[in-house]
Amino acid sequence: MQIDPSIKSRPTYTPPELVATAGLQLFVSESDAEHLLEPLYRQCAESGAQWLVAEPGNAPGTLADSLSGYLQHILNDAPVTTRLYVAGSEGFLWDIRNQALSAGLVDEQIQLAPPISSARRLFCTHCYTLMEGVTASPHTCTGCGRLLLVRDHFARLHGAYVGVQINAEDPDEQPEQEVLQ
């Protein structure tokens, strides 16, 4: 089955650019994506910039508690002129973005660097389980065991791609696995 690569919900990413007028330059990354933000951070005056680093591999759909709490603390006192730069795995980018939106930021203030890998977070539409690091389709759901077609349709709320059962008519059918782009 061919999926239209231009599916509208699938995010496109461009390397972040520094917005010099920001009142606070806020960087958030996973530790293995630091190199994506390093050049921007170096352009900032030390007083107006902060960088939070998380260990990669946070639990599906939830940030490591300490990072999330600390980010909330910063956002609560942040100026309206804050600019946020995020780098890491795709699910991480959207978790940070969603937390920032709920703190009052708008998308114009948030730049997400291209994800460090093509591994996807997957959302099972049948049992709502979130899975990290999915690299091939179909993928067996760790929640309900169904074999899921990994669609290009992206749910920003979950920071995840949507998975639907690929063999609902005949569960014995085992379509060949393809590596995701």
Add this chain to the structure above:
Amino acid sequence: MSIDSIPVRVMAIEQVAPMIREFKLEAIEGRLPAFSPGSHVQVIMPGASREIRNAYSLCGDPATPRRYSIAVRLQDVSRGGSSFMHGQVNVGDQLAITPPANLFAPVMTARKHLLIAGGVGITPFMSYIPELKRKGADFELHYLYRSSQTGAYLDQLQQQLGSALHRYDSVQGNKCDLTAVLSGQGPGTHVYICGPESLIDGVRSTAAALGWPDSLIHFEAFAAPEPGEPFKAQLTHSGKTVDVAADESLLEALEREGVKVPNLCRAGVCGQCRTAVLEGDVEHRDDFLSNDERSSGSCIMPCVSRAAGKHLTLDL
């Protein structure tokens, strides 16, 4: 089916500032449509040589839409609209208005609302404030006026808002320090400006210099179309040639000739009246078209823009 106009009766007229008169309007038949905060209506006025349509914000509480209030400032250089409203409209008269439309709604998810009004630009906020208060929203009103001419509803606002009202009367030399107003605000603060172009430009450039994201800045100008040189508009579908006088807009000239063009704001912001141009150069005066669309010369917003030369050919 869309409703073109609603006949209304003038119930009351009140002088709410030296140059501003408020008109209370009621439906002649049935009920007036409900409206949302920031809505406006067009008042359709019979001018001396042609029909005039001006957009006015509804300044009452949206929760009680049984009657509408509009406030009209007598313009120093009136194109006929404000002088008609001030000079010729009496209690009991019938007027025609369009149904309400809204191009300036508050963002109800905002953490805080900064309202900045200049003169008669207080009007849309008169419908915001009751709604924001009902929702328990955090907001401030910064009201710039000249007490010798404007400054409507001050007593009422002072009573309702207390310390959330910041008054700047230029007659008393009170200046509004926009940098101070816009500094130190937290995330999710949205700014709304209604007033003369100079105030809107001032707030936008101050905000940009401070690093505000554009999407938090909302504004509504109440500029009437500026006059220009007369020109001819050739219409390919109807075969008509329409003469546009120096003091009327292309949209008004088209309407005078019975050519209907959808429109809402009549101020170059909403995009409804966009019309394809087949020939002729355009002097763009709108805030709607992108730079690419302008330079391509393929379309015009006839509510405010005009021919740069002596003629235009339109796809109408």
